[in-house]
Amino acid sequence: MIGGEVYRSDDAGATWRKVNPDDQPIGGQPAYYYGQIVVDPNDADVVYVLSISTFKSEDGGQSWQGRALGHGGDDHALWVNPEDSDHMILGHDHGMGVTFDGGANWYHPDFQSLAQFYAIGYDMSYPYRVAGGLQDNGSHMAYNTNPAGGPIRYEMWDRIGGGDGMYNVFDTCTNRYLYNESQFGPISRLDLWTGERTGIRYDDPDLRWNWNAPIQLSAHACDVVFHAANRLLRSDNRGESWEVISPDLTKADPATLTTGKGGDGNIQYATITTIDESPLVQGLIWVGTDDGNVQVTRDGGETWTLLNDRIPDNPEYWVSRVEASNHEPGTAYVSYTGYRRDDFRPFVYKTTDYGETWTSIAADLPDGPINVVREHDENPNFLVVGSEFGVFVSLNGGGAWTALKNEMPTNPVHDLHIHPREDDLIVATHGRGAYIADVSALAQVTDEVLASDAWFFEPEDRVRWQHADFTNYGSSNFNGESEPEAVNLYYWVGDGAGDDVTFTIYQGNLAIAEFEGVARSGLHEVEWRMDRRRERSAAEQAEMRERFERFGRAAPEDQVRYVSEPAPVGDYRVVMSVGGQPVMEHEVSILRDEWWRDRR
Helix, strand or coil: ECEECEEEEECCCCCEEEEECCCCCCCCCCCCCCCCCCEEECCCCEEEECCCEEEEECCCCCECCCCCCCCCCCEEEEEEEEEEEEEEEEEEECCEECCCCCCCCCCCCCCCCCCCCEEEECCCCCCCHHHHHHEECCCCCCCCCCCCCCCEEEEECCECCCCCCCCCECCCCCCCEEECCCCCCCECCCCECCCCCCCCCCCCCCCCCCCCCCECCCCCCCCCCEECCEEEECCCCCCCCCCECCCCCCCHHHHCCCCCEEECCCEEEECCCEEEEEECCCCCCEEEEECCCCEEEECCCCCEEHHHHHCCCCCCCEEEEEEEEECCCCCCEEECCCCCCCCCCCCEEEEEECCCCCCCCCCCCCCCCEEEEEEEECCCCCCEECCCCCCEEEEECCCCCCCCCCCCCCCCCCEECCCCCCEEEEEEEECCEEEEEEECCCCCHHHHHHCEEEEECCCCCEEECCCCCCCCCCCCCCEEEECCCEEEEEEEEEECCCCEEEEEEEEECCCEEEEEECCCCCEEEEEEEEEEEEEECCCHHHHHHHHHHHEEEEEHHHHEEEEEEECCCCCEEEEEEEEEEEEEEEEEEECCCCCHHHCC
């Protein structure tokens, strides 16, 4: 299909003829985003072309019906049952539809997670909130876990922006302000306390904006906001006024700007795609563009240096991410995506000298365009990338990579972050929603750990949430997973470890809980459900025996003698033993929920 035209071949592609009428474009709108042609497996003359809505021909392309399926919107995938053409599944920007009667009626399975995220952000509240922008479905926000217990239900998500949702960046100093936008840069500031929204876009009709125009708040002052068009903008007062701090940082090739800001489609070209100010040095800013430029300033935008010639085997493709190091001012990372050039090789580079020289750290990454790269804030050797096929992690600074998958489906990862307080990896996929994984143990892995017979990683403190939930929920909507209501205890077992891995929880010198872990080689986890075992009083034991006798059952001595109850807020000691011998111990705390009033 070329520009809204459909061609047919009856000789295996040797010759082609156009089948749609000249006055009726089919598909397109625009062609780069749609264009799937699906032929009914039971009737070669029945053809579907997916677009904003689906076109259908029942006579081999001679005539066409628009919005033929009566469902969807921005349609991208269609399956027709080879045994029953009336049974179809349609994938579109608002989810999925299933019909069993040729489209007369549709079922929308809302229990599936099918969100198409472009970008995602987080704040520092308790629990922390995540907010992300979705294709065609605005921006949405929710807590990372349900403080009332149970799943994160669909109704817990707040709609916080419209259009095609893009960047969502929190003011993490106060957790009060959220900066977000829809397509092509119409940024606004949302006061999460009052609900007031203020449009703060810089007004200059000559600027070109990426579909997903980058937003960043400075790590040095939360009132400082950066926003990127083809020039970089800075505000010192939360967007009330703006200063242009760069020239045009793109190539601005006239061949890509045939209509002034782009080509003959609806996309603007020669725009900034990614920005990052160093968290260590104010005014040290890295920038990447959609036409392959990588630039850096060390003086807040007074001067800029183009780095393209210093990057070996530089494809000069779309720069998908620049990432300033959390550890060394001169260190940064850059990734390119060749997705739009049909080049699916991974491109990831690292510099340690402010961009003077670069080294590829793609190493053994499999083919798949890279969309994002992140460095851990405490361990510089712990790197994560998101590709068109999932998440990959390196424990040695990019020397080797491993897929981080488990229960995550294969899907494009468009954005990810590592929460600096919780050590959670927050992943935004473009098609299957958002995922969160606890990577605190992975961030502690070193050569010393891997060489040991056994290692107990430092656990994270856990809040005992205080929250009531009186909301009515739909029974067929998607339910997201909350984090476990437990302290996660991660440990490593080497090849030389013995049997019987046990963990004992002490309150002072009193052992209040004990449980076993897997003893085979590898990285493992056990959960302490924040409970303790208490010996019942003599009267309580007598009551338990009577209760069992009333039901004609023998009373298990362990259940009669002990009761499990919530462990109180406070400090605890956790001892890991292997083969009956203590090997490591750590302190961990159950924290009081001091933030419950903020969530009301």
